Amino acid sequence: MVTLKDFQSLCLEKGLRATQQRYQIYKILAGTTSHPGAAEVFEQAKATQPMLSFDTVYRTLGAFVEKGIISQVEILAGKVRFDGNPHPHPHAICTECDKVVDCHHISNPQPKDYPNVPGFASVSSAHLELRGVCQECAAKSAPRQAVAK
Ligand SMILES: [Zn+2]
Ligand SMILES: [Zn+2]
Structure with missing residues (x-):
């Protein structure tokens, strides 16, 4: 299980601000190998953060990909799935x-x-x-x- 401390040092290394919200989203991806889509990540994130919007989740995933914290898998018809493993x-x-x-x-x-x-x-x-x-x-x-x- 990835701790907040792990996430903070990862963000520091990659040049992204570590927020509690981002940590909750990252934890979902780090804890699964199912390669969820943005909608699935949003559904799971809502369980701990009911105020979260889909837009925030989507933008956060984009920022993670851009910084190399996670990766994305393009599948047929332009559907994007996210992978907690950036390698x-x-x-x-x-x-x-x-x-x-x-x-x-x-x-x-x-x-x-x-x-x-x-x-x-x-x-x-x-x-x-x-x-x-x-x-x-x-x-x-x-x-x-x-x-x-
Ligand atoms: Zn199948
Ligand atoms: Zn993968």
């Missing part, structure tokens, strides 16, 4: 339910592996993204497939 790591995304799973057992590509991008002077980050169908979704659609055979 690049591979993700697997279920195309049925939009579940995002960390793949720490696979090494992430390094920007230096891609020196020849047409029209690019430099590459600063690389991110492996796998898409497929999760086991839960596969189990749900299995009976339909059996009928089709």
Whole structure:
């Protein structure tokens, strides 16, 4: 569990003012690997801070991403999900339910592996993204497939 002290030193290092409100929002992301969207973070944050607005949560998440405190995962149709882990790591995304799973057992590509991008002077980050169908979704659609055979 991330403490207020941890958060304060993280903010100090990244040049962001540590407020109680920001801490509550950060704690939600640091405590999950579910890669929630802004709406889910807002729902959870409201439980401890009923006065919080969606706009504040959204702007706070943006500030965290900008400072490298968290990262964001873009998924299909421009939906953005947030990740308490700011370090690049591979993700697997279920195309049925939009579940995002960390793949720490696979090494992430390094920007230096891609020196020849047409029209690019430099590459600063690389991110492996796998898409497929999760086991839960596969189990749900299995009976339909059996009928089709
Ligand atoms: Zn799924
Ligand atoms: Zn992740």
